[in-house]
Amino acid sequence: MATIGDVAREAGVARSTVSAVLNGRKLVLPDTRRRVDEAIAKLNYSVNAGARALATSRTMTIGVVVRFHQAEFSPALATYLVAMSDAASERGYSVMLLTDVDGAGAVRRAIAGRRVDGLVLLSVVDEDPRLEPITEARFPAVLIGMPLERHGIDAVDLDFGAGARLLVDHLADAGHRAATFVRWPDELYRAGSTYAIRFADAAREQAAARGLDLVEVACPVGPDQVRRALGDELRRPDAPQAVLVHNDAAAAMLPFALRDVGFEVPADRSVVSLHSADLAHLYALPFTSVESEPEGVVRRAVELLLDRIADPAADPVSRLVPPRLVHRDSVAFRRPT
Amino acid sequence: MATIGDVAREAGVARSTVSAVLNGRKLVLPDTRRRVDEAIAKLNYSVNAGARALATSRTMTIGVVVRFHQAEFSPALATYLVAMSDAASERGYSVMLLTDVDGAGAVRRAIAGRRVDGLVLLSVVDEDPRLEPITEARFPAVLIGMPLERHGIDAVDLDFGAGARLLVDHLADAGHRAATFVRWPDELYRAGSTYAIRFADAAREQAAARGLDLVEVACPVGPDQVRRALGDELRRPDAPQAVLVHNDAAAAMLPFALRDVGFEVPADRSVVSLHSADLAHLYALPFTSVESEPEGVVRRAVELLLDRIADPAADPVSRLVPPRLVHRDSVAFRRPT
DNA sequence: CTGAAAGCGCTTACAG
DNA sequence: CTGAAAGCGCTTACAG
Numbered sequence: 048m049a050t051i052g053d054v055a056r057e058a059g060v061a062r063s064t065v066s067a068v069l070n071g072r073k074l075v076l077p078d079t080r081r082r083v084d085e086a087i088a089k090l091n092y093s094v095n096a097g098a099r100a101l102a103t104s105r106t107m108t109i110g111v112v113v114r115f116h117q118a119e120f121s122p123a124l125a126t127y128l129v130a131m132s133d134a135a136s137e138r139g140y141s142v143m144l145l146t147d148v149d150g151a152g153a154v155r156r157a158i159a160g161r162r163v164d165g166l167v168l169l170s171v172v173d174e175d176p177r178l179e180p181i182t183e184a185r186f187p188a189v190l191i192g193m194p195l196e197r198h199g200i201d202a203v204d205l206d207f208g209a210g211a212r213l214l215v216d217h218l219a220d221a222g223h224r225a226a227t228f229v230r231w232p233d234e235l236y237r238a239g240s241t242y243a244i245r246f247a248d249a250a251r252e253q254a255a256a257r258g259l260d261l262v263e264v265a266c267p268v269g270p271d272q273v274r275r276a277l278g279d280e281l282r283r284p285d286a287p288q289a290v291l292v293h294n295d296a297a298a299a300m301l302p303f304a305l306r307d308v309g310f311e312v313p314a315d316r317s318v319v320s321l322h323s324a325d326l327a328h329l330y331a332l333p334f335t336s337v338e339s340e341p342e343g344v345v346r347r348a349v350e351l352l353l354d355r356i357a358d359p360a361a362d363p364v365s366r367l368v369p370p371r372l373v374h375r376d377s378v379a380f381r382r383p384t
Numbered sequence: 385m386a387t388i389g390d391v392a393r394e395a396g397v398a399r400s401t402v403s404a405v406l407n408g409r410k411l412v413l414p415d416t417r418r419r420v421d422e423a424i425a426k427l428n429y430s431v432n433a434g435a436r437a438l439a440t441s442r443t444m445t446i447g448v449v450v451r452f453h454q455a456e457f458s459p460a461l462a463t464y465l466v467a468m469s470d471a472a473s474e475r476g477y478s479v480m481l482l483t484d485v486d487g488a489g490a491v492r493r494a495i496a497g498r499r500v501d502g503l504v505l506l507s508v509v510d511e512d513p514r515l516e517p518i519t520e521a522r523f524p525a526v527l528i529g530m531p532l533e534r535h536g537i538d539a540v541d542l543d544f545g546a547g548a549r550l551l552v553d554h555l556a557d558a559g560h561r562a563a564t565f566v567r568w569p570d571e572l573y574r575a576g577s578t579y580a581i582r583f584a585d586a587a588r589e590q591a592a593a594r595g596l597d598l599v600e601v602a603c604p605v606g607p608d609q610v611r612r613a614l615g616d617e618l619r620r621p622d623a624p625q626a627v628l629v630h631n632d633a634a635a636a637m638l639p640f641a642l643r644d645v646g647f648e649v650p651a652d653r654s655v656v657s658l659h660s661a662d663l664a665h666l667y668a669l670p671f672t673s674v675e676s677e678p679e680g681v682v683r684r685a686v687e688l689l690l691d692r693i694a695d696p697a698a699d700p701v702s703r704l705v706p707p708r709l710v711h712r713d714s715v716a717f718r719r720p721t
Numbered sequence: 722c723t724g725a726a727a728g729c730g731c732t733t734a735c736a737g
Numbered sequence: 738c739t740g741a742a743a744g745c746g747c748t749t750a751c752a753g
Binding site: 387400404407431 | 745
């Protein structure tokens, strides 16, 4: 493999001159630049990223720390990772995958080995143990997720609170006065899942404000159990005419549960949901809904991280990505009773 | 951040001595080693991976080239990526994500920038354009997928042919003489999807050998269309009593399609399938089946790659991971007619 | 067994 | 505008 020295020799200039044209610095005579470019092409030269990293102490790679969490909906993870890599490479960065059951250890090692310029943490929860090594080293990082206590670390996430309000308003605007709120299992809230908590809190508050009665149902785990639980709930004689869903498994199974009990949407039930965009696509979910925005969230995260790398001392920033309501005619208008 | 020089000074030895203990070389007096270890602990030193890479010309990272393919079942991708990272880090390697619509370009750049010691290509198809830059540079790489022409590149994949034979045998052993073969859309075969082709070829051959009539149904794309197509097929009066599935969307929708037409498994239909392990888990698929083995395949791929990096001149190897049949009582015994 | 020296392939002041 | 020199943080022969 050719080195910068080979190119310099071929072009009859100093290595620093080659470096100058490589880095697009001015102050190189057009003619010299041309000779260097020719030498580069002739030798098929390409700069050694590692050597450059050592000289500049910038690796031009960001680490993405994925939390290993069987319980959650993993299919969406690939979308986040690919989007991350795409967004990063647009800005000249590469992405290194950091997986380890011991997330804090992975973070610590990544920082210590100086293999990355910054970190993106996926699926951040409240009291996330991965935050400590970051604050300790004052290392550039951004959280995807919005824990209550961010310890001065930048964070970005979909605005789940606003999403909940959008959905509740949509039901209330259509004249509904009560809704079944199908939500995640209790464990998820206890585990500090920030999006689940923010959605539920906002949903309750907005429902109260709009005079919508919320009947909460915590879903079990596992497709069959979910389907059965939904069926039982739908069959209840005093069940509300509307369903508000924040639970990917439930959103996926609801069409089947509705069919099980012979209900049509929106004739028998109005349904709104907030769920993963991947899930919606995979199951072709037919509900008016707010969907996660992996590309938007990830793009913001990468922007924030590069800003942070550029200016480590700037004030910490938290960014909520505004949710969008996608209409799919799953809500019927009810006359106020 | 402390450097090796700081440690050497602290311990009162030469930098080369620190390097020796760092790399576990013998020939360091126990006492010296102890002093060095103490200095390392005191300074919280950790070797700079980039500098080491430059000195050794081994980056200790492998690149994974993911092909961006909306049509396929992406949810499984995350499992492959995480498994890859886990397997790599067990061996002291990191994983860099290489995503680019231009796969060949991504490969070329990764090789040129010397950011990785080797490459793993995901979802390889026949005539895959990413192979050329690899053979051209004689760069260590392994394919996940088994294209007809491997150009001397190592490859590993689940043995889809053996999987097909296992399933066909299972039906034939149970006395079935005919089966509906629900397979992928024609485009996938035309696109050179190696697993689809190998499964279909082996299924046909084994079915012929075992006297099992195969009625082929190429599934459409999209959950609703798939479900409808399956329902139509099941309702056909002359349809076989058995169903052989190789199509993830169909496997996922089949339980619902069966319910749509009021069929029980295995009473009304015997079903066997080969599908993604992630899919099986996500939908809790109740079929006797062969499942993809992401962890096994990925682990083998990483092993092969590290072997290749260690010995670039060794003969190319192709490894088929043996499939396992998981029994779920979805096949009924039929008396020979 | 330990240490001084050269080198990995770059970049970046700094003279000229 | 160009080039010689030092340095980034390691490793690896090679003397001693």
